[in-house]
Amino acid sequence: MPAGGGATAMNLLKNPERLDRLASAYALGTLRGGARRRFETLAREQAPVRAAALIWQSRVASLNELQRADEPAPAVWTRIDNLVRADREQQTMAAARAASPAPKPTGWLRSLALWRGATAAGALATVLAVVTAVGLRDQLGSEIGALQAQLAAQPQIEYVAVLNDAQASASMLVTFDPKNGRLTLQRVGGFQEAADKSLQLWALPPSGGPRSLGVLGQDRLLQLAADEPDVREVPTLAISLEPKGGVPSERGPTGPVLFTGALIQKMI
Amino acid sequence: MARLVWWGTARAPAPEQADTFAHNNPMSEDADARLMALIDRIALRDEAALKALYDLTSGKLYGLALRVVGKNEWAEDALQESFLQIWRSAGDYRASLSPPMAWLGLIVRSRALDSLRRRQADGTHQTHELDEQMAETLPGDAPNPMDVSLASQQAWALHQCLGKLENQQREVVSLAYLRDLSHSELATQLRLPLGTVKTWIRRGLDQLRSCMAHFA
Numbered sequence: 425m426p427a428g429g430g431a432t433a434m435n436l437l438k439n440p441e442r443l444d445r446l447a448s449a450y451a452l453g454t455l456r457g458g459a460r461r462r463f464e465t466l467a468r469e470q471a472p473v474r475a476a477a478l479i480w481q482s483r484v485a486s487l488n489e490l491q492r493a494d495e496p497a498p499a500v501w502t503r504i505d506n507l508v509r510a511d512r513e514q515q516t517m518a519a520a521r522a523a524s525p526a527p528k529p530t531g532w533l534r535s536l537a538l539w540r541g542a543t544a545a546g547a548l549a550t551v552l553a554v555v556t557a558v559g560l561r562d563q564l565g566s567e568i569g570a571l572q573a574q575l576a577a578q579p580q581i582e583y584v585a586v587l588n589d590a591q592a593s594a595s596m597l598v599t600f601d602p603k604n605g606r607l608t609l610q611r612v613g614g615f616q617e618a619a620d621k622s623l624q625l626w627a628l629p630p631s632g633g634p635r636s637l638g639v640l641g642q643d644r645l646l647q648l649a650a651d652e653p654d655v656r657e658v659p660t661l662a663i664s665l666e667p668k669g670g671v672p673s674e675r676g677p678t679g680p681v682l683f684t685g686a687l688i689q690k691m692i
Numbered sequence: 693m694a695r696l697v698w699w700g701t702a703r704a705p706a707p708e709q710a711d712t713f714a715h716n717n718p719m720s721e722d723a724d725a726r727l728m729a730l731i732d733r734i735a736l737r738d739e740a741a742l743k744a745l746y747d748l749t750s751g752k753l754y755g756l757a758l759r760v761v762g763k764n765e766w767a768e769d770a771l772q773e774s775f776l777q778i779w780r781s782a783g784d785y786r787a788s789l790s791p792p793m794a795w796l797g798l799i800v801r802s803r804a805l806d807s808l809r810r811r812q813a814d815g816t817h818q819t820h821e822l823d824e825q826m827a828e829t830l831p832g833d834a835p836n837p838m839d840v841s842l843a844s845q846q847a848w849a850l851h852q853c854l855g856k857l858e859n860q861q862r863e864v865v866s867l868a869y870l871r872d873l874s875h876s877e878l879a880t881q882l883r884l885p886l887g888t889v890k891t892w893i894r895r896g897l898d899q900l901r902s903c904m905a906h907f908a
Contacts, residue, residue: 444901445897445898445901448897448900448901449893449897451869452865452868452869452893452897453868453869453872453873453874454868454874454875454893456874456875482790482794482846483846483849483850483900483904484850484869485794485797485798485801485869486794486843486844486846486847486849486850486851487850487866487869487870488756488793488794488797488798488800488801488870489752489756489793489794489797489840489842489843489844489847490838490839490840490843490847490850490851490854491752491755491756491758491759491838491839491870492755492759492838492839493751493752493754493755493839493841494751494754494755494758495751495754496750496751496754496767496768496771497764497768499768500750500754500768500771500772501743501746501750503772504742504746504772504775504776504779505739505743507772507776508739508742508775508776508779511776511779511780512737512739
């Protein structure tokens with residue numbers, strides 16, 4: 425450092441009151457520009473300057489503790505809880521991948537195969553039901569939590585998907601029971617199609633075009649028949665808005681795709 | 693060395709003051725121990741502990757976020773991000789050597805400032821709105837609005853010293869820190885002459901320095 429800096433430091437160290445004043449203004453944040461940079465340089469070089477800065481940072485930060493309490497909306501905790509769960513699930517999945525031999529991270533198909541391997545090895549005891557808990561609407565969070573709990577209690581359910589809209593809000597929970605060949609759809613969002621429209625569920629296989637899995641009625645809870653080959657190894661499901669009664673499978677969706685989501689094989 | 697120089701000289705001159713604040717603050721150590729135990733459990737991925745910490749501190753921390761960003765919706769976002777950060781970084785808490793509420797408060801102020809800057813980058817009419825609100829936060833004759841529930845020992849000391857400032861000085865000093873504002877930003881937002889803001893801050897800090905010296 426230039427001699428000027430050293431001289432300033434010496435002056436400052438001889439003048440504890442001036443040091444204290446600078447340190448308090450530094451900590452408050454009102455010491456700005458060149459004066460702030462010079463003070464920071466001195467603090468790096470001189471332990472007493474650094475100590476004064478740290479003491480004042482800590483004192484001033486006490487302002488954080490003195491603000492009047494207020495009541496956050498109850499939904500805030502629900503959102504935090506959802507985010508924390510998603511965080512945990514991501515870590516669990518990452519751990520499962522790390523624990524599996526020779527992972528080839530090339531899309532959903534291989535991930536699914538990998539997860540089956542992990543299940544067989546007993547590496548996971550968790551139900552990996554929801555990939556995207558992020559962005560769930562508040563009241564939906566608890567609804568989905570309850571559904572997940574129900575699902576976990578029904579051993580015949582092997583595939584699960586949460587279909588989200590463009591805002592990443594959960595709108596449809598899909599489960600598949602291969603033993604009984606039954607797809608169950610539960611509307612969890614507020615969406616309701618117009619009377620002259622129908623929602624249609626599509627499988628989006630890794631190759632080939634979308635395949636219709638059926639047309640949805642207006643009820644909140646819906647069931648469609650499906651065979652396991654139709655659902656197995658399908659990475660993604662989608663729901664489009666179609667004319668009343670839906671469109672033929674070969675043509676693919678004609679209306680806008682409202683909801684999409686990954687289909688996940690449930691870990692037992 | 694530095695500790696001896698700066699802290700050692702201070703405690704002796706005002707024993708009656710130290711008594712007062714020790715007497716006023718009998719619960720702080722218990723509360724701190726409880727919060728620290730919860731943070732330790734969170735570091736071990738205990739979700740129930742996170743909920744318990746939220747129940748104990750969210751009101752206080754939300755109040756802080758609200759004071760920084762000035763709008764319920766933004767404050768709730770900041771609180772949400774803060775608790776996610778607490779969940780992820782609880783393992784770092786012990787190394788900070790901070791009282792638990794001080795550590796939590798730093799996280800919340802930081803996330804709230806992030807949120808404020810993001811929103812300000814989004815659109816200027818919103819900052820204008822905030823200015824309006826800021827201008828109304830200086831009533832001038834309000835009593836000391838500070839709240840010491842859950843506050844650490846050091847925050848108690850600062851509280852005592854802030855109580856000796858004039859209301860407007862205290863308000864300007866608080867806002868400078870909480871919203872990370874320069875003299876000129878404060879002057880603009882509070883619609884005060886720059887010289888007035890500088891004087892209030894300087895005098896406020898001078899008084900705080902002489903008062904805090906009693907508490908070290």
